[in-house]
Amino acid sequence: MNSSQLFDNIVKKRSFLCVGLDTETEKIPEFLKNRRDPIFEFNKKIIDATVEYAVAYKPNVAFYESAGPAGWTALEKTVKYIRKEYPDLFIIADAKRGDIGNTSKMYAKEFFENMAFDAVTVAPYMGEDSVTPFLSYNDKWAILLVLTSNKGAGDFQYHNEDGIMLFERVLTVSQKWGNNNNIMYVVGATRAEMLKDIRQIAPDHFLLVPGVGAQGGSLKEVSKYGLNNRCGLLVNSSRGIIFADNSGNFDKAAGEKARELQQEMEVYLSERKLI
Secondary structure (H helix, E strand, O other): OOOHHHHHHHHHHOEEEEEEEEEOHHHHHHHHHOOOOOOHHHHHHHHHHHHOOOEEEEEEEEHHHHOOOHHHOOOOOOOHHHHHHOOOOOEEEEEOOOOHHHHHHHHHHHHHOOOOOOOEEEOOOOOHHHHHHHOOOOEEEEEEEEEOOOOOOHHHHHOEEEEEEEEHHHHHOOOOOOOOOOOOEEOOHHHHHHHHHHHHHHOOOOOOOOOOOOOOOHHHHHHHHEEEEOEOOEEOOOHHHOOOOOOOHHHHHHHHHHHHHHHHHHHHHOOOOOO
């Protein structure tokens, strides 16, 4: 999926919501745990309940890898289900890969060829040759970690050398490797005030912004500083949607939370005359 197709879907749904499928087996409602594949059954119900309001889904691969072979099978089934039933959706593998070129090439093959994801989150610390294998596919994306919300972000990302912080250097240098049709950037929602500076360096790229909802990020602030003339944002909410309720109506509760975010997003898109 290219940026024009993604933007068209944002306009059609009046939403830039990404639903994070961080599916923890322990938190799945009890009545699903006796199913043959409870992880997939949970995901399927969440997707069906939220698809009206979302343009993207982001399974965090760690939650599936930690469940062993059954978890990986559930991930494959989840991606296949979305591809079959909702082919216009953007699917992100939140895998945070990044290694020497030969290894990155294998990661790219797994996520783009074997599993048909649209995008993979990538740690750019090892530089250009660790990222470019992800950029060799048409209409596929590398989403580079730039500015995260975790406590340890300050250990390296704000390191200042000659007036340039490390995350700013990542933004500047990485734009030479690809373009705004194959590179996105991760910027945590709790760093929303930094989006203004990030937009000075990368005005046209899409930003994947996690941390709205349970982590306390402000959708209003993210939209204020991050929206560009093609939207340019995918705002992710995971726990705040998928674990909004643990009863037999968990999917309906998830749909309601997604709808609330979509309605707020619609306001900000309308204010910018994007819809």
